[in-house]
């Protein structure tokens with residue numbers, strides 16, 4: 001997905017659109033271009049794309065294809081927890097935005113990027129094969145391909161390239177072949193994802209913290225929503241195999257009527273513990289807690305994913321660079337994974353364009369490091385936030401709940417802080433626009 | 436003091452947009468001419484014995500037409516193997532490369548009326564890179580579409596440059612040749628752009644060298660020269676830092692007395708029929724390790740000029 005975004009971005013800039021781009025992906029869905037039927041319920045694999053990602057898609061000309069398919073903008077978000085001590089509502093208006101984000105099926109994002117690429121009159125070719133090995137030739141070798149990287153594909157052919165971009169996901173073969181090490185750990189937690197149906201359309205993103213992890217309910221258009229529910233592995237196997245009716249009951253308990261009371265706005269006697277710090281108490285403060293819509297039916301299979309965090313120790317070597325999940329894998333808690341990847345794609349495309357402008361060799365490590373130094377701090381910051389988030393909410397410490405609630409209340413009351421939380425989560429920060 | 440006029444002019448040069456009208460009258464300014472005559476760069480090179488240390492101007496040592504300075508040539512021959520080592524003695528040039536190329540790209544796109552958003556704007560133009568060394572500058576120019584001739588007085592450099600360029604079809608078309616600017620003049624070669632970066636401080640007679648560069652520039656063509664300023668700051672930065680503190684360059688790479696100030700460079704180019712249209716400085720930020728273009732020309736600077744039609 002992120003690799004396609006890079007290809008689109010390169011095809012879209014006059015400095016880079018003459019590059020000879022080969023896309024290698026063994027995933028058959030890439031070539032089939034299967035049409036997506038609107039009548040079918042949405043796929044459980046979805047992404048919450050941020051306004052920054054939407055802007056990027058619009059820029060490369062892919063967003064118009066997304067709009068032809070199912071997608072759901074949302075302008076409101078409510079986060080609360082099972083203790084009933086606090087809640088926060090985020091509103092797009094708080095940050096002078098139309099929307100906080102948009103939920104789109106991964107296959108729609110993928111297909112839109114593909115359509116965008118096919119409509120660009122540039123030289124890219126899709127190779128529907130697996131990458132089996134990769135060698136860097138030294139400059140002293142007297143082959144006609146000089147010091148290029150050589151890629152061997154599963155069909156027995158090989159390609160030569162000035163630059164290899166590893167956009168091959170969390171189990172990146174490119175990363176492995178390049179010998180790039182990474183740091184990471186697994187959480188002993190799994191996420192169940194699935195599509196569910198309501199009786200009416202959902203227009204808000206909901207997230208409730210439960211003793212064993214959060215459950216998120218994201219609108220995906222029509223009367224459907226997507227569930228990302230984090231829990232311990234035993235629970236996930238029970239919940240995956242239980243009957244659909246039972247499972248829907250469990251979801252409704254998790255979203256509303258189980259584990260604890262609904263929060264009220266007046267929990268701290270009408271005054272936030274942070275109220276002393278607050279100079280302007282504004283906007284959604286007055287918005288009361290809302291109850292998420294009831295789930296009536298399961299509309300897809302239940303998929304289980306283990307949660308893990310992984311970060312490549314280096315993003316760039318000579319002729320080799322990593323983007324997207326190949327460089328960093330995060331758990332789906334805040335729906336940031338793919339947005340971080342699109343941020344990488346934009347940054348790398350920009351760095352390549354700047355390099356071409358001054359006649360640099362695009363495989364030169366000094367050039368690629370500029371991409372690394374732009375993205376690594378941003379990605380690490382996001383990973384630290386997500387990891388901290390995960391740690392803070394995965395265990396049920398009594399006192400911590402109060403703090404957590406206070407934090408919610410604080411976020412609710414201190415609106416400049418809240419504004420910056422939203423703008424970070426919506427990918428606005430660290431997204432230097434191509435000038 | 437007449438040097439004031441010169442300074443005003445230099446200042447207008449580094450601020451594009453202001454430069455033009457002042458420029459044309461500036462060089463006809465009588466006091467400016469007077470200044471010219473009193474400088475050592477008169478048409479008849481003066482026989483000055485060993486320049487006293489306080490003499491701020493480099494001095495042409497003979498009437499000989501060769502730009503070669505044997506000691507300099509020996510120095511570069513000894514370093515030839517390290518041209519493409521990005522962490523080696525030529526590291527400053529590698530690091531500075533994107534910055535100076537950005538300047539070259541922007542001025543030459545304007546000069547030749549090319550689209551700056553195009554990947555190969557210099558297609559169809561003939562450039563010569565004088566003192567090309569290992570080809571650090573020639574290769575990017577070729578990738579930007581120019582038909583590049585790279586010349587250097589050191590044979591080893593040319594060999595290294597050729598070997599390196601051969602690994603890529605785009606750069607293997609560069610015509611590398613071990614020769615000097617004055618020899619190309621004898622062969623009556625002409626180029627759309629003549630570029631000599633970080634070379635003039637190593638040649639025997641900068642004024643003569645500029646005349647050769649001018650002779651190589653076709654009418655309506657462009658000339659670009661970069662060098663180090665002979666200011667106290669340049670002394671501190673370029674020599675002390677680069678040669679002694681950071682050990683980027685072997686000690687003795689630079690001889691302070693052979694540096695030119697921007698004023699002097701403008702003067703000698705003027706007298707070689709090249710009007711300097713723009714000047715910029717390169718400043719190094721030790722914290723980020725990056726160079727950037729600036730209007731501070733007190734350490735490293737680059738001048739872009741056009742050949743006056745004869």
Ligand SMILES: Cc1cc2nc3c(=O)[nH]c(=O)nc-3n(C[C@H](O)[C@H](O)[C@H](O)COP(=O)(O)OP(=O)(O)OC[C@H]3O[C@@H](n4cnc5c(N)ncnc54)[C@H](O)[C@@H]3O)c2cc1C
Nearest residue numbers: 001002026027047048130131168169324325332335337338
């Ligand atoms: C349960 C779950 C929910 C998620 N929810 C969200 C969300 O709400 N929002 C969000 O932003 N992110 C979410 N993510 C993360 C998001 O899915 C990833 O960040 C995103 O898919 C990464 O894109 P990518 O292009 O880097 O990698 P991938 O999408 O994994 O693409 C890698 C591609 O490489 C190909 N490939 C791999 N190896 C080879 C090889 N050897 N040869 C040839 N091709 C190869 C594969 O076929 C694949 O097409 C979620 C992830 C999970 C697991």
Ligand SMILES: C[S@@+](CC[C@H](N)C(=O)[O-])C[C@H]1O[C@@H](n2cnc3c(N)ncnc32)[C@H](O)[C@@H]1O
Nearest residue numbers: 502503511566567568571587588589632633637
């Ligand atoms: C500091 S290097 C600059 C290299 C290159 N122009 C760059 O900026 O990357 C100076 C080069 O000029 C060459 N040189 C010195 N005197 C010369 C002369 N008189 N004629 C041609 N080349 C000369 C040296 O051999 C050396 O390669």
